[in-house]
Amino acid sequence: MKVAVIYASTTGNTEAMANAISDAVKAAGAELVFGTADSADKAAVTSCDVLLLGSPAMGDEVLEDSMEEFFASIEGSISGKKTAIFGSYDWGDGQWLRDWAERISKAGAAAAAKPLMINLTPGDSDLAKCKDWATAAIK
């Protein structure tokens, strides 16, 4: 199985989540395509069986710019893919992930797990949660 973990992060919080998630993907023995949204290869990502995509809440409950640009570029090519989303936030209630999940559903992709949100910097228990979430998402 091939799994993509692609993320954007402005201060490292979503990046820490992505690192824990990729550790779990590797531990499960899956092939990993890992990187940031601003350098991700669209063809390599859409060739994966499962897409795990991360972005912090930015602007007013929207995706970080580079993830918005990357996701828009693959949005028409993810029908039938197993996809799950994650990210860090501060003061909101997760609207950015609910909106993103709706776009993913409208694109015809299946949710591999519920969206995972962590407040600000993930602590040890949050990172363990990220690993468990990834392990379940790629089953």
Ligand SMILES: Cc1cc2nc3c(=O)[nH]c(=O)nc-3n(C[C@H](O)[C@H](O)[C@H](O)COP(=O)(O)O)c2cc1C
């Ligand atoms: C310009 C800006 C806009 C933000 N907008 C939101 C928001 O709409 N909702 C929210 O919950 N947090 C918002 N935040 C907080 C970030 O999501 C939070 O700091 C997060 O931990 C950043 O993760 P990162 O280090 O992966 O970029 C915003 C932060 C900045 C700097």
